[in-house]
Amino acid sequence: xxxxxxxxxxxxxxxxxxxxxxxxxxxxxxxxxxxxxxxxxxxxxxxxxxxxxxxxxxxxxxxxxxxxxxxxxxxxxxxxxxxxxxxxxxxxxxxxxxxxxxxxxxxxxxxxxxx
Amino acid sequence: xxxxxxxxxxxxxxxxxxxxxxxxxxxxxxxxxxxxxxxxxxxxxxxxxxxxxxxxxxxxxxxxxxxxxxxxxxxxxxxxxxxxxxxxxxxxxxxxxxxxxxxxxxxxxxxxxxx
Numbered sequence: 001x002x003x004x005x006x007x008x009x010x011x012x013x014x015x016x017x018x019x020x021x022x023x024x025x026x027x028x029x030x031x032x033x034x035x036x037x038x039x040x041x042x043x044x045x046x047x048x049x050x051x052x053x054x055x056x057x058x059x060x061x062x063x064x065x066x067x068x069x070x071x072x073x074x075x076x077x078x079x080x081x082x083x084x085x086x087x088x089x090x091x092x093x094x095x096x097x098x099x100x101x102x103x104x105x106x107x108x109x110x111x112x113x114x115x
Numbered sequence: 116x117x118x119x120x121x122x123x124x125x126x127x128x129x130x131x132x133x134x135x136x137x138x139x140x141x142x143x144x145x146x147x148x149x150x151x152x153x154x155x156x157x158x159x160x161x162x163x164x165x166x167x168x169x170x171x172x173x174x175x176x177x178x179x180x181x182x183x184x185x186x187x188x189x190x191x192x193x194x195x196x197x198x199x200x201x202x203x204x205x206x207x208x209x210x211x212x213x214x215x216x217x218x219x220x221x222x223x224x225x226x227x228x229x230x
Contacts, residue, residue: 043117043205043221090158103219107157
């Protein structure tokens with residue numbers, strides 16, 4: 001079985017400061033990891049993904065995520081937060097060796113960027 | 116705009132009723148996934164269809180069913196509705212890139228309110 005944990009329901013960051021949204025995962029095989037963002041009244045939008053290769057993955061809107069196999073983590077980061085980054089962020093995992101199951105999502109983290 | 120269309124955007128109904136949610140995937144996408152998003156359960160995978168055939172089931176209740184039609188649109192049928200079925204229902208279609216990596220594109224969702 002696969003699972004994702006986002007330990008923080010909400011993260012508050014001042015505009016211009018670096019931000020981190022935490023995610024840990026559990027899969028039986030190799031992980032296929034994603035971050036999605038959801039703005040109010042909108043569907044989820046893809047930010048970035050990790051399959052193999054460099055542990056630091058760059059995505060949309062200046063976001064990046066760092067894969068850490070030993071800590072089974074995939075934290076989302078951005079060097080300098082913008083007020084427009086305020087949204088609900090979901091981490092998701094899929095077992096690369098798995099079948100046709102959909103992604104397993106975390107419960108989401110509300111990111112609030114304060115001006 | 117993700118290219119995935121869901122109708123209706125909002126649905127208000129009473130307990131015991133039956134509703135149908137519709138999803139049109141992006142042109143050319145063969146896979147459709149259904150997800151339920153609620154405050155307490157987060158985003159949960161319900162079911163996956165590929166080219167008209169059911170591929171995987173997640174946490175989908177027996178009162179719920181889905182199908183994918185020859186034109187690849189999908190419908191999620193929810194019957195004997197209960198208050199706890201109130202949620203945002205998303206569908207997503209997917210594409211597999213040249214590297215064999217799957218990426219999901221989400222619709223804006225149908226907000227179901229059961230009164």
